[in-house]
Amino acid sequence: MKKGISLKKLESFEKDFDSNIANKIAMNAVTNNGINQAALNRDVYNNNQNAFSIEVKAGDVCNQKQSGRCWMFAALNTFRLQVMDKLNIENMELSQNYPLFYDKLEKSNLFLENMIETIDMPVTSREVAFLLMAPLGDGGQWDMFRSLVAKYGVVPKDVMPETEVSSMTREMDKYLTTKLREFACEFRKMKAEGKTVKDLRDAKEEMLNTIYRMLCISLGKPPVKFTWETKDKDGKFIKVKDITPQDFYKEYVGMPLNDLVTVINAPTKDKPFYETYTVKYLGSVADGDYPVKYLNLPIDELKKIAIKELKDNKVIWFGSDVGQFSERKKGFLTMDALCIEELFSTKFGMTKEERLDFGESLMTHAMVITGVDLDEKGKPIKWKVENSWGKDVGFDGYYVMDDEWFSEYVYQILLDKKYLNKKQAEAFKKEPIVLEPWDPMGSLA
Template identity: 55%
Template sequence: MNKEITLEQLASYETAFDSDRANRIAMDAATKNGVNNAAMRFENAREMRHTFNISLEQGDITNQKQSGRCWMFAALNTMRFRIIKKLGVKTFELSQNYALFFDKLEKSNYFLESILETLNEPTAGRLVTYLLSGPLGDGGQWDMFANLVEKYGVVSKEVMPETAASSSTREITGYLTEKLREFACTLRTAYQNGASMEELRAKKDDMMQTIYNMLCISLGKPPVKFDFEVKTPNGFVRDLGITPQSFFKKYVDMDLSRYISLINAPTSDKPYGKTYTVAFLGNVAEGRPVKYLNLPIEDLKAAAIAQMKDGLPVWFGCDVGKRSVRDGGVMDLNALDLETLFNTEFTMDKAQRLDYGQSLMTHAMVFQGVNLDDNGKPNRWRVENSWGKDAGVDGYYIMSDAWFDEYMYQVVVDKKYLTEEQRKALEQEPITLQPWDPMGSLASVR
């Protein structure tokens, strides 16, 4: 057989294509309307209804706009939920810009520390190449957000509102990335020329001043103290000169040390019942590391349902772009009939998709409800997104339970919802995964 595609083969392909009238219909539909629109199933709308027998009431939908801050928005949405319930107000938002400022600052420091840790690695080697590929993107993980809140607290959105750069992060992230790669070059060159670690850290301190200045210019200076004032059904709340850390403790009142990440990674290299971390994944140097407990998918569902039954939402991470429809906000394996459109089967299972780079966690959102059948089993999940009210149905998506099985990778719950056996497994020393492992992916879809 020839290695190249011959003209005779092309002619044969064309003849075979033209011999099936369904191909012509599919081509006309897809070229005019796009693949997903051409493959959309009419019946799916009646199957995926936005009704749930467990449904939590949240404030107005949020909008991350042109930024990859979904993980921040999702985490802050779980926290503002508590404030709304505590104060009895209709809606409330915490400052996503405040979290962004300190995430970029801490990621810059984390990156430079990683460069200092790998000075003896070759620049063209896989590890340093990986570190240089994305020094401080918008994406993140739950443990990374917990580190930010434990160190810096949170503030109301009106205290540090959005800026042009926070709503559309491409420009400032690009310039910060350019500086960090330049700084990495400076540090590694100085080391090669005999500079001591003390001298290199002095250089790093000057570099961080530059990063801080760039962030203040583009995002604004974060407050050290602020005045919190809000009108509630029970009167006017005025809290003057409160710190972000005190504000979190008083109004969010959430013990972050209790919240843990459960993942479902059914690959042969990650046995269930074990804990995992990822090398060089983090934002706050000396902060708590990313840590996962890998469990069967049904265990993730059980923990998420238990937390929502207690009236609290659930942060989660998934591969949002797979088999999902933005119009109507549907995530369902049957939403698109791609097999009929293309006359082929897509046969990889979840483990194979992870192993071969076809799927990983890309987006974080919040479960605000679930529908349980007569046997207490979930069949659809209510999802609060952060793409504004025009995405989905008033900002909400609906996820089928079958979609959950295939494209859900992580939920964050209070560890009290784990079984005794799971809590014991959580105490294990985590197995360290390579930086490029799919479980090291960061939620960042905009």
């Protein structure tokens, strides 16, 4: 049998396509409107109405614009509710530019440290090639953000507002990445000249000074101490004076970072449930207080924990594969949003486990769960999701996620460890199994 596609076989493909008039109708619809628009299920509105039996009041929807900071926006959107409650404020935002600055600086340092650690590996090795691929992308995970907050605190958005670059990071990332790869090359040259690890670390200090300068020019200088003025719901003037970002977090956010843990759902054979995991090289703050660690649990246990938190008027940071079978503009993360199988006359039959194993799915985006609709037996039907793509998408920026989509495409949630049952809490104490750097659980939202 020949390995190639013969012209005769192409003729049979064409004959099969032309034999069904539905194929021509589908072709006309897609070529004129695009795949998702042509496949939009009009019944999705009736099947997934924007109403929920349990709902937490959140702030106004934010917009990360052309940046990959969803993980920061989602985390800060959970933090700001504490500030709003303590100061009786209708709405406020915490600066997303402030952690962006330090995330880039810390990732640069960690990258350079990893280049020193791997200095004896061939530059063509899989590990070094992986590290060089994206030294300091915008994405991240919860534990990375927690380490940033523990070290640098948070500030209101008025104190360090957005810049043109923070809202559109591609240019900055390009020049920072170019410089970091150049520094990695310099390390290799120094090693070839007989320089020691101490020499490399000494050189790293001046390299980081360059990165700091580039960040200040791009994002502005982050405040060391600040004064913030606002008004509460009753019009009362509030002045928070001469406070550090670290103290602002402690006094006005106050969520105990030690109590916040991450659980994942990775139903693959190489990751048994009730074990903890970390990922080699994954992080931002070198020697930080909070290395990446998560507990793998069955998906129904993630849902039960999330419902408990919502009932206690708490919102939930979570990571998912947002681009899978969803309708971005209309605001549906639902398995019935698009009639893709009907459009192409084929089934998409991979399981969650298979999608992870074969590179079809992983965590790509972080958002916040703010509500859930339960049936008469207390089982979830759909979930309310606060996104960070502005008010012009979804339901004024909010999305409806059905429970089946949660099962298939949600990978990670953040919770207070007090919501873990005894079995889960004991499991979380285990020493984490170290996953390879390219494992799908190391993906960045």
